[in-house]
Amino acid sequence: MVRIIIADPSYLVRKGLSTILNELKCVTQISEVSTPDEISDAIISEMPNMMIINTSLSSIPEVDSLIKKQGTELNIISIFNSPLPNNSSEKLISILDGKSVLLNKLRNQVKNVQQSTQQQENSEELSDREKEVLQKVALGKTNKEVANELFISTHTVISHRKNITRKLGIKTVSGLTVYAILNQIIGMDDIS
Amino acid sequence: MLITADMKMADLIHLDFQLLAVIQRIGIPLGFREKTIDEVCKENNVNTDFFLQISNSFHDKDFFPKERFFEFKAEWLVNFLRRTHQCILEHKIPEIELKIEGLVEDLKATTRNYELIKNFFTEYIRELKIHMELEDNKVFPYVVELDKSLEANKKTPKFEESFSDYNIQKYLEDHNDIEEKVFDLKNILIKYLPPPMDNCKYNSLLFEIFRLEKDLSDHAKLEDKVLIPKVKLMEREIKNL
Numbered sequence: 001m002v003r004i005i006i007a008d009p010s011y012l013v014r015k016g017l018s019t020i021l022n023e024l025k026c027v028t029q030i031s032e033v034s035t036p037d038e039i040s041d042a043i044i045s046e047m048p049n050m051m052i053i054n055t056s057l058s059s060i061p062e063v064d065s066l067i068k069k070q071g072t073e074l075n076i077i078s079i080f081n082s083p084l085p086n087n088s089s090e091k092l093i094s095i096l097d098g099k100s101v102l103l104n105k106l107r108n109q110v111k112n113v114q115q116s117t118q119q120q121e122n123s124e125e126l127s128d129r130e131k132e133v134l135q136k137v138a139l140g141k142t143n144k145e146v147a148n149e150l151f152i153s154t155h156t157v158i159s160h161r162k163n164i165t166r167k168l169g170i171k172t173v174s175g176l177t178v179y180a181i182l183n184q185i186i187g188m189d190d191i192s
Numbered sequence: 193m194l195i196t197a198d199m200k201m202a203d204l205i206h207l208d209f210q211l212l213a214v215i216q217r218i219g220i221p222l223g224f225r226e227k228t229i230d231e232v233c234k235e236n237n238v239n240t241d242f243f244l245q246i247s248n249s250f251h252d253k254d255f256f257p258k259e260r261f262f263e264f265k266a267e268w269l270v271n272f273l274r275r276t277h278q279c280i281l282e283h284k285i286p287e288i289e290l291k292i293e294g295l296v297e298d299l300k301a302t303t304r305n306y307e308l309i310k311n312f313f314t315e316y317i318r319e320l321k322i323h324m325e326l327e328d329n330k331v332f333p334y335v336v337e338l339d340k341s342l343e344a345n346k347k348t349p350k351f352e353e354s355f356s357d358y359n360i361q362k363y364l365e366d367h368n369d370i371e372e373k374v375f376d377l378k379n380i381l382i383k384y385l386p387p388p389m390d391n392c393k394y395n396s397l398l399f400e401i402f403r404l405e406k407d408l409s410d411h412a413k414l415e416d417k418v419l420i421p422k423v424k425l426m427e428r429e430i431k432n433l
Binding site: 011015032168169170171172174175178179181182183188 | 254309
């Protein structure tokens, strides 16, 4: 499943892109947002693989740094309110583009993302390291404690936790505890 | 479809039965006969425009007239949010609780799993209650007094007494996310719990959880996008009094 955020101030543009994406017939989950606040909320709650964003939003410094923080996991396509040259990159679209141009560019981009997410989703199983982190988190340890016990940085712990949440679809510590018990990663007696 | 004042109230429910919740929470009883939305609202002392904006935004998630909502009396919104709390705590949560308890038979072989789910949800109810009680007992009365003070053009005695050093920022600081656990519960039930013997029971539990999740997210949207920004505006005004 490819999860896409469409970020554009214009309702017409958002609806138009949604319609075109829906024609692509690959499983997508689309959410539409229009302001910087909504973008940062949606990045957390939707865990998107792709964001199609108007340059009027992505040029706002806080949005820009938010996007940079997502790294390569989030594929960005930029929407321009002005015309683009004929041979422009597939990652750039203009609101003046015709259907065939848009459909082609978006299809290729979505297909790329789909292929890479499928590989990721096939490796849905937690890695051994992730299991170790999960075990400690499920026992109620803080990121710092986990980091100390596994001799890794807190930054690494946070990134493992992000992956665990993405793979399992469980966000809270108590949810992770339930999962860990169900899968015998920790015992019922380990928690008080 | 855009909901308008001249539509019949009964037709509105046929159009989208989820709006029954809105009608109840805005304080309108059933028994509409052939009356229009406008007529029913007037009879029940509900502002028709407020009713229309709320029902349109619940009916169509793209329709969210934030600025229009700011114009309405804060008290209307507070009453609506209060009734939502009541409905969730007194009806929805007990229903889900009962359904979870109904699983005990199916999960007999693995009492452990049943206990896990039950405890998880009990913990969630506790958090949800604390969250909603804080809003009911502190935030909402604060908003209502703030509104009264602005209307009277001076701080009311009650405002001076109870809320002189309170502000919405304080609430936001210990405002926790009440939707995440519902999201987790859903995934645990769908993906990780060993399959139950009675799918029907299990599905109906899941339906309720999906509904609760939607309800909470609509509710949070009204609080975060309308109530809180509106209160911030009101706080700026009261400073000038």
